[in-house]
Amino acid sequence: MDALDLAVLQRARCWHEDGHAVWLVSVVETWGSAPRPVGSLLAVRDDGAVAGSVSGGCVEDDLVRRVSQGERPSAAGLVCYGVSKEEASRFGLPCGGTLRLLVEPLLVSTWLEDLLQRASRHELVARTVELGTGTVTLAATQRGARPTFDGERFTSIFGPQWRLLLIGAGQLSRIVAQMAQPLGFSVHVCDPRSEYHVDWDVAHVHFEVGMPDEVVLTMEPDAHTAIVALTHDPKLDDMALLEALKSPAFYVGALGSRRNTHKRRERLALFDLADEEIQRLHGPVGIYLGSRTPAEIAISILAEIVAVKNGVPVVQVPPACSEETPEAARHAP
Known part of the structure; x- marks a missing residue:
C-alpha cells in the first residue's frame, strides 16, 4: 500500500x-x-x-x-x-x-x-x-x-513493500533517503566511515555501519530490493556491487560518469561475475533530466528506480548527449 x-x-x-x-x-x-x-x-x-x-x-x-x-x-x-x-x-x-x-x-x-x-x-x-x-x-x-x-x-x-539500500551517507544519500520514504521504500544506509554517521539525522532510516558487501549479504536482497552505490569510492561501492549484482535485487545502480562507469565494469569483470550480471548495473545511475544539483540528481535516481519497479522502459542518456552534457556532468567524477 x-x-x-x-x-x-x-x-x-x-x-x-x-x-x-x-x-x-x-x-x-x-x-x-x-x-x-x-x-x-x-x-x-x-x-x-x-x-x-x-x-x-x-x-x-x-x-x-x-x-x-x-x-x-x-x-x-x-x-x-x-x-x-x-x-x-x-x-x-x-x-x-x-x-x-x-x-x-x-x-x-x-x-x-x-x-x-x-x-x-x-x-x-x-x-x-x-x-x-x-x-x-x-x-x-x-x-x-x-x-x-x-x-x-x-x-x-x-507498511513498506519495497526496500532501498544506499551505499554512502553523503549529502545525496540524505536527499534520496528523504524522498524515497513517501514512495513506499524502507530505506537503509550503509557507511563504515565514522565521520559520515556521527551526525546522520534522517528519520526512519536504518543506518548500517558494517562493510558494504557484508551489509548486502545480511539484508538478503530480493525482487523488492533496490541497491544504489553513492560514495564515489571504488573500495566501498564496488564491494557492494559485487554482491548486489549476484542477488535478485530488481535494481542495482552506481553513481559516476560514463567514463568511470566503463572502468567500473572492467573492474567488476575481474571478479566472479558473469557478463549478464555486470550488464544489470545501471550506470550512470538515474534518468537523464539535465540535473545540476543533488536534489535534481536524487529525483533522477528515484525516477529510474520507480520506472524499473513498474516495468517501464527507461532511456539512460539522450542520443545527442556527450560526455560534457550537464546532469552534474552525468554524476561525475
Missing part, C-alpha cells in the same frame, strides 16, 4: 482521539479505468474534513455530502460509484470506470495503534475487515502481498 495511506490512518487516529466520529473508506474493487488502485484509503470526519483519496475528488465530495446529510453507517458496508455512464461522468471517473468502496466506522482504535506501531518498525501488516460486523484482524505478511476482497472480507496491506 502507498506509504501516504499510513498518514491517513495517523490522521484518523488523531481525529478519533479528539472525540470526532470517523469513517474509513477503502477501494476494494475497480472495473475499467479507475483513478485510484485497490487499497487506496480515505478518512472522512463528522464535520466533513477528509484525508487521503479514493478518486479524483468528486467521489470524496459525494461521501462528505452523505455524511453531512446524516448518512453515517454504523457497520462496515459497500458503496458503488460509476455503474452507469452518466454516473461515471458525474463523479469524474474515466468512461466505463467503476469503483466499489468499503465504508466502515472507526469505532475502536486498538487495532489502529497496533498497526501503526508495527508499520513504524518497518513491518508489513495485512489488515482484514469483515463486512457487517466490522471486525478487524491484523497479521504479518510478506512483500509482494496484494489487497484482496472475497465479497465478505477485505484485506489491505500496510
Whole structure:
C-alpha cells in the first residue's frame, strides 16, 4: 500500500482521539479505468474534513455530502460509484470506470495503534475487515502481498513493500533517503566511515555501519530490493556491487560518469561475475533530466528506480548527449 495511506490512518487516529466520529473508506474493487488502485484509503470526519483519496475528488465530495446529510453507517458496508455512464461522468471517473468502496466506522482504535506501531518498525501488516460486523484482524505478511476482497472480507496491506539500500551517507544519500520514504521504500544506509554517521539525522532510516558487501549479504536482497552505490569510492561501492549484482535485487545502480562507469565494469569483470550480471548495473545511475544539483540528481535516481519497479522502459542518456552534457556532468567524477 502507498506509504501516504499510513498518514491517513495517523490522521484518523488523531481525529478519533479528539472525540470526532470517523469513517474509513477503502477501494476494494475497480472495473475499467479507475483513478485510484485497490487499497487506496480515505478518512472522512463528522464535520466533513477528509484525508487521503479514493478518486479524483468528486467521489470524496459525494461521501462528505452523505455524511453531512446524516448518512453515517454504523457497520462496515459497500458503496458503488460509476455503474452507469452518466454516473461515471458525474463523479469524474474515466468512461466505463467503476469503483466499489468499503465504508466502515472507526469505532475502536486498538487495532489502529497496533498497526501503526508495527508499520513504524518497518513491518508489513495485512489488515482484514469483515463486512457487517466490522471486525478487524491484523497479521504479518510478506512483500509482494496484494489487497484482496472475497465479497465478505477485505484485506489491505500496510507498511513498506519495497526496500532501498544506499551505499554512502553523503549529502545525496540524505536527499534520496528523504524522498524515497513517501514512495513506499524502507530505506537503509550503509557507511563504515565514522565521520559520515556521527551526525546522520534522517528519520526512519536504518543506518548500517558494517562493510558494504557484508551489509548486502545480511539484508538478503530480493525482487523488492533496490541497491544504489553513492560514495564515489571504488573500495566501498564496488564491494557492494559485487554482491548486489549476484542477488535478485530488481535494481542495482552506481553513481559516476560514463567514463568511470566503463572502468567500473572492467573492474567488476575481474571478479566472479558473469557478463549478464555486470550488464544489470545501471550506470550512470538515474534518468537523464539535465540535473545540476543533488536534489535534481536524487529525483533522477528515484525516477529510474520507480520506472524499473513498474516495468517501464527507461532511456539512460539522450542520443545527442556527450560526455560534457550537464546532469552534474552525468554524476561525475
